[in-house]
Amino acid sequence: xxxxxxADAAATTVLIEQLSPQLYRFFAAQLGSPEDAQDMxxxxxxxxxxxxxxxxxxxxxxxxxxxxARCVRVDNYRxxxxxxxxxxxxxxxxxxxxxxxEVTDLPPFSQLVADLPASQREVLTMLKVNGLxxxxxxxxxxxxxxxxxxxxxxxxxxxxAVLQPSGAGKGTEA
Amino acid sequence: xxxxxxxxxxxxHLIDAQELPPLAADRLKQxxxxxxxxxxxxxxxxxxxxxxxxxxxxxxxxxxxxCYLIAGRDGWEALSNLQRPVVFVSLIAIGSLLALxxxxxxxxxxxxxxxxxVFAAGVFILLLAAVALxxxxxxxxxxxxDSLVCFRAGMMFAIPTAILFGIVLWRGAxxxxxxxxxxxxxxxxxxxxxxxxxxxxxMNVYHIVVSHLSVVVVCALxxxxxxxxxxxxxxxxx
Numbered sequence: 500x501x502x503x504x505x506a507d508a509a510a511t512t513v514l515i516e517q518l519s520p521q522l523y524r525f526f527a528a529q530l531g532s533p534e535d536a537q538d539m540x541x542x543x544x545x546x547x548x549x550x551x552x553x554x555x556x557x558x559x560x561x562x563x564x565x566x567x568a569r570c571v572r573v574d575n576y577r578x579x580x581x582x583x584x585x586x587x588x589x590x591x592x593x594x595x596x597x598x599x600x601e602v603t604d605l606p607p608f609s610q611l612v613a614d615l616p617a618s619q620r621e622v623l624t625m626l627k628v629n630g631l632x633x634x635x636x637x638x639x640x641x642x643x644x645x646x647x648x649x650x651x652x653x654x655x656x657x658x659x660a661v662l663q664p665s666g667a668g669k670g671t672e673a
Numbered sequence: 674x675x676x677x678x679x680x681x682x683x684x685x686h687l688i689d690a691q692e693l694p695p696l697a698a699d700r701l702k703q704x705x706x707x708x709x710x711x712x713x714x715x716x717x718x719x720x721x722x723x724x725x726x727x728x729x730x731x732x733x734x735x736x737x738x739x740c741y742l743i744a745g746r747d748g749w750e751a752l753s754n755l756q757r758p759v760v761f762v763s764l765i766a767i768g769s770l771l772a773l774x775x776x777x778x779x780x781x782x783x784x785x786x787x788x789x790x791v792f793a794a795g796v797f798i799l800l801l802a803a804v805a806l807x808x809x810x811x812x813x814x815x816x817x818x819d820s821l822v823c824f825r826a827g828m829m830f831a832i833p834t835a836i837l838f839g840i841v842l843w844r845g846a847x848x849x850x851x852x853x854x855x856x857x858x859x860x861x862x863x864x865x866x867x868x869x870x871x872x873x874x875x876m877n878v879y880h881i882v883v884s885h886l887s888v889v890v891v892c893a894l895x896x897x898x899x900x901x902x903x904x905x906x907x908x909x910x911x
Contacts, residue, residue, distance in 0.1 A: 506714040515705050523696040533694040540696070544704045550847040552715040553780040566781035570848045638782040641849075 501556045515544065521629050522568055528628040529572070529612070529620055543571045561631060562638035569621060569639060576617075611658055619654035622647055718844060721776045728772040731837045732864050735830055739868040743826075747874035756807050756876075763800040764867050767793050771860040775838075778853045779845025786849075790856050797859075801886060808878035816877075820884035823873055827888035831865030835892065851901040858896020862889035 502510035522543055527536035546567050554563050612620045618640075625631045625639065626647075637644045718724075740746070752760065770793035777783035778790075813819060838857045846853035865888040873885065 504715050504717055506712045508709050508712060511709060511712060512705055515708060516701065519701055519704065520696055527694065533697075537697060537700045541700070541704050541707075544708055546847075548708050548711065550781065553718050553845055553847060555717055555720075555780065559782070562782035563780075566848060570781075638784060641782075641786050643785075643788070 500551075500554055500560050504551055504554065518564060519544075522564070524628050525565065525568055525624055526572065528624045539571060539575055542575065543568045546571050559635060559638065562635045565625060565629070565631065565635070565639035566641070572621075611661065612654075614661060615654050615657055619650050619657070622650040623654045626651055718780060724776040724779060724841065725772050727841045728775060728838065728860065729768075731834060731841070732768060732772075732860070732867075735834045735864045736867055736871065739830055739871065743868075743872045746871050748870050748872045751874040751876055752870075753807075759803050759807060760800075760870055763796060763803065764863060764870065767796045767800065768860065768863050768867075770796065771856055771863065775842070775853065775856050775860060778849060778856065779842065781848050787852070790852065793856075793859070797889065801882070804881055804886065805878060808876055808881055810879055811877040813875075813877055813880065816880065819875060820880055823869055823875070823880070823884035824888060826872075827862075827865035827869045827885065828891070829865075830868045831861045831888055831892050834864040835861035835896065846900070850903075851897050854900020855893045855897035857900070859889055859893035861896070862892025865889075865892065 500514065503514050519540060523536055523540050526539045526543075527533055530536050530539070547564065550567065554560070612623060615623065622636055622640065625636045626633070631639070633644045633647050636647045640647065749757070770789050774786060774789035774793060777786040835858060838861055842853065842857060866885055869885045869888070875881070
């Protein structure tokens with residue numbers, strides 16, 4: 500990272516190649532769409548590039564990178580929401596989506612976390628998909644370790660509720 | 674198909690086993706070339722101590738300049754032995770917390786950025802409560818006029834302070850511009866409030882709340898709005 504700040508092209512390439520797959524997983528796990536995740540990855544790198552001077556040598560790199568990535572995700576979400584709202588006003592309301600996928604015993608991860616609040620989904624993704632520690636997630640999200648633990652715990656509780664046996668949770672019968 | 678009870682272990686395994694589509698190689702190359710095309714050396718941000726020093730220096734300088742521009746320290750002298758430490762210790766505590774929060778907000782992933790700002794807001798509310806307790810209401814014939822004069826004087830010192838803070842903040846504050854603006858505005862307003870507490874001899878509790886303490890609130894709001902527009906655009910990719 501320090502060599503990236505010093506404009507070392509080779510070090511920059513290595514850094515991008517090492518961090519991009521992780522960042523991509525961070526976006527893809529929450530968005531579900533690979534195309535959107537790649538667009539957001541590009542946005543994240545442009546933002547990282549613009550604020551690279553804010554990194555200080557000796558500080559942990561991953562929380563710094565993820566703090567920027569989550570900021571890009573939030574900005575993008577707001578932008579998309581504005582566009583969707585405008586489109587809804589301009590056009591007729593869309594027809595309800597038709598459920599085409601079969602309900603399996605355990606649904607895929609992206610479908611599972613889609614029901615979680617954004618903050619819980621984000622914490623769970625950083626912890627489980629990106630493998631960050633509690634301390635790193637706390638720094639990246641500008642919160643305390645206790646708050647991260649609480650969000651992760653609540654996320655697990657909600658996921659378990661979604662996967663409850665027939666009658667207890669929603670959509671339990673195929 | 675009926676779903677069965679899912680254990681914590683199964684849930685974690687499900688998350689661990691999650692497979693995501695791979696990242697397209699051409700997109701990665703595109704990112705690399707975009708970044709490398711604009712590659713030039715940058716100077717890393719200075720240490721937190723340097724920025725805390727800069728904010729404290731500006732704050733103190735504004736208070737000193739006010740003593741040259743406004744003759745006398747009527748406010749300081751009018752305060753009782755109880756009021757003086759309560760007011761000025763609170764101002765120092767709020768100022769230190771806001772400066773610390775501001776410095777932490779300048780770089781991504783710094784610890785306790787929001788907590789410090791919230792704590793500073795808490796101390797400000799305590800100051801408000803303390804003012805209500807230790808100052809007495811008094812009848813004033815020109816309450817509105819006097820309040821406006823003091824408010825204007827407070828803003829006269831707060832605005833240049835905010836501009837100087839903006840210059841210091843220019844290289845940072847990339848992630849939460851609105852919060853940073855509110856914090857910087859609050860700190861600049863606090864400089865205006867300090868000047869008023871040094872110079873204004875009016876000890877009417879309503880006057881202090883309406884024309885002195887409101888400088889901080891108005892500056893924080895103005896900073897929030899201004900920074901949301903300017904700093905957001907500065908760091909945005911779009």
